[in-house]
Amino acid sequence: MRYFPHTDEDIREMLQEIGLESLDALFADIPKDCRRARELELPSPLTEWELNAHMDTLAAHMAVSPEYKIFLGAGSYNHFIPEVVRQLLLRGEFFTAYTPYQPEISQGTLQAIYEYQTLTTRLLGMDVANASMYDGASALAEALLMAIRLTKRKKVAVSRLVHPFYRQVVQTYLTASGYEIVELPFLENGATDLSGLDGVTECAAVAIQSPNFFGCIEDLESQGKAVHTDMKTLFVVAFSEPLAYGLLKSPGARGADIACGEGQSLGIPQSFGGPGLGMFATKQEFVRNMPGRLVGQTTDKNGRRGFVLTLATREQHIRRERATSNICSNHGLCALASTMYMACVGGTGIRELARLNHDKAEYLKKGLRDVGATIPFEAPIFNEFLVRFPAGFKEVHSRLLKKKIVAGLDICTFYPELPDHYLLCATETNTREDMDALIEEVGSWKNH
């Protein structure tokens, strides 16, 4: 679908048609104090070469692979994106930020979303997926709101090992509406401690992230069973690294009622931290309470296969304040990128890729341990893990950055009780030479 801005001539004609002198007259009903009296303070226009120079300056502030050797994940992952994804995304027909309402002119986009939903349900082992949401954080917040709607309860429990940013967004979505969030602590092995639920009743949902923020894989199966001892409570499984489910059993197979998280890993560049892709899937029985849009397959009057938005009657543009969510859109282009990525990597490919990530991370973990770093948590990992370095690593971290090595994330901002703990990540993009170089740097510093 193309976007044509109105020309001055268009605007003049439209105003004439409704008998108004100016645009100001059109907006006369809006109270004066709600209107901006001054001009927008935008910088003056740049020439193309000035703009390029400006963008280059901005880009130079970032540490980008392959110039930098990145060992940082923490919710945004450096993965290889096949060229075919980039090339297909450049097709102009797909350039829209909007989910199409009109099936008669949007079959291509609708089918692409339908394929995205199908691939998402397969990866996550769920019955039904929506057309996507903004990012992992808002998907989790929406999942908890959905559980609150379904159970008519006002309390949720969220693991402290859910990504700190996701928890902040959950806080924003829930507290203003008067809902209570119980935080579940973590165990010595780096997994969520469900004994935090003891004595907590009437929970709408329990949310656990796997792999969690420390990179540890949670024991979702036994956690799911524990959560479901209260039959009404929904088990919400969040994730920031969906590639892990190429190797691990899916959330659905582990008893999740809702699986939701960030899909950036699946063919979407890290950019400057966004845009991402909110993946959201649930069981068929909950479909009428699922937020966001849903594309369904149908037949037209001549019996040909076609695609439409379905269950839209529960959405904001029809039901306003009683809608299942205030999202009335999706992340179309990012969802499309992930669809192309999943389709071209394929089921076997995702498994191989996941294996590669896991093996590389294990190699790096072992290497760092061998040169004297401590691995504080013993739970199994996917492609991220926590390392405790001797005090003073901060300086080494900065020095490595100057050598174009990004040696993970110091997590003490988020977990003050864990000073000198760094979250490191290895993906298929990290070569053995790069990992050996990092291990050597750490080893030579330690033995200095």
Added chain:
Amino acid sequence: MKEISELDFAEDVRYTEDHEWARQEGNLVKVGISDYAQDQLGDIVFVELPEVGASFGKGDEFGTVESVKAVSELYMPVRGEITAVNENLEGQPELVNKEPYAGGWMIELRPEDPGVLDSLLDRNAYLAMLKG
């Protein structure tokens, strides 16, 4: 959509301003939506009903009815406890369109105040309201 004169308004029920009907059946009350309501909604595809044993006040939402055009809330005509729900609607929601006052009933309830139906609109008052 039909003209009001083409619609059916049962004599043996009382109506609410939200277009539910309520019929006294012994000590219990059956509740559904009027022919006018189903006609306005169009083809009904889903009816969400409460659990048996739940109690609601007059005017509380007890469920939703979803058609191809809209989702609407269902409201309790009187205060009471749910004693049964029409499970046939799960597989045949179209019963609400076909037989709004019979096979398309939605809930059965035990009213807190037995004589309370008299306070609702009778057929003539409901018709007068519809005609505005």
